[in-house]
Amino acid sequence: MFKGANRPQHITDESVDSFLSRRFGETFALKFGSALVHGIYAADSRQLSVKAAFPSLWHAEERGRGSVIRGMLTPVRSRKETDPYELGLMGDLMQGTSVYSFKDGMRTLTDALESYLLALPNVTIIRGTRILNIGHCKGSIIQVIQYSEFSIYTFDG
Numbered sequence: 001m002f003k004g005a006n007r008p009q010h011i012t013d014e015s016v017d018s019f020l021s022r023r024f025g026e027t028f029a030l031k032f033g034s035a036l037v038h039g040i041y042a043a044d045s046r047q048l049s050v051k052a053a054f055p056s057l058w059h060a061e062e063r064g065r066g067s068v069i070r071g072m073l074t075p076v077r078s079r080k081e082t083d084p085y086e087l088g089l090m091g092d093l094m095q096g097t098s099v100y101s102f103k104d105g106m107r108t109l110t111d112a113l114e115s116y117l118l119a120l121p122n123v124t125i126i127r128g129t130r131i132l133n134i135g136h137c138k139g140s141i142i143q144v145i146q147y148s149e150f151s152i153y154t155f156d157g
Contacts, residue, residue: 005066005067014051015045015047015048016036016048016049016050017045018046018050019057020032060074132145132146
């Protein structure tokens with residue numbers, strides 16, 4: 001649990017998979033790390049930077065002098081107002097770019113889409129069902145095969 005430092009001196013970043021393998025073992029990295037990264041980022045844990053995706057793990061290892069657990073238990077030095085936040089090239093890259101957000105987050109888009117679809121007379125939303133296949137038939141007909149009961153729905157739009 002309190003494994004000592006094993007990060008090579010020259011490493012300034014590494015993949016999530018590499019970090020978890022080094023700290024907790026390859027099986028843990030494969031089963032937990034891969035699932036976590038797929039679930040959160042829909043990415044490959046062997047390609048995703050641990051410093052970018054999970055900076056608290058990287059910094060905990062540093063605070064704990066090589067032990068992630070010890071680092072998590074060590075109080076974090078509070079950031080002074082005068083400490084600069086390093087943006088790197090991000091300011092230059094974002095120059096002239098419009099960035100938009102939603103007050104209630106990304107769910108605003110799916111909620112609006114759901115409201116629009118529910119207002120249509122020929123749309124049925126089936127919740128809590130795993131879909132096995134969605135296919136396009138002749139013309140404007142869409143066929144949906146429901147996994148749980150292997151029900152087949154055909155929609156003509």
